[in-house]
Amino acid sequence: EPEVTQTPSHQVTQMGQEVILRCVPISNHLYFYWYRQILGQKVEFLVSFYNNEISEKSEIFDDQFSVERPDGSNFTLKIRSTKLEDSAMYFCASSLGQGQETQYFGPGTRLLVL
């Protein structure tokens, strides 16, 4: 069964450093998403992406964040200058369509900012 994959599974970085989280969505999916979950808190929406454009972004997704689909398979989330409060589990998801289509999630990348 096709699945969403994410790399790395864990990343530790120093405050102020740039990180890139990578995702490979399911191959025929057209809509892509990033969510995050700070330890002990809710899963929060960050951004959705379709047709090489951001469809929607949350208040969390400020100028420090960017997303890109650099080729036909990868979908990346970049944090330009990490802060302590960026420490969280980051989930990538993809869906075939929008509306009532199911979003399929990857296993997550645990980011720790020191």
Add this chain to the structure above:
Amino acid sequence: GDSVTQMEGPVTLSEEAFLTINCTYTATGYPSLFWYVQYPGEGLQLLLKATKADDKGSNKGFEATYRKETTSFHLEKGSVQVSDSAVYFCALSDFRAAGNKLTFGGGTRVLVKP
């Protein structure tokens, strides 16, 4: 904005016990409702969904009915197994809104003891 509230855990049960996890929502539009499950060390997996009022979603012995009058989508299973130990997330998506984001509840950890 849209929100989802679900009962806090952890919920500890014995094998073959009946499980209910309450979920209520607030939405201005026409949401679809979802239950996702997260097994230890894994990502979020769709468990079931319902896209309109009075729909019942079901999978793996779990059921939930979309109740518009009570704005609820409670998850039930008649006889749980140890393998059902996981964190369960209720979520909604308003398919009429751009971006198709999922709004999650806080998650309920379920522990089933043999």
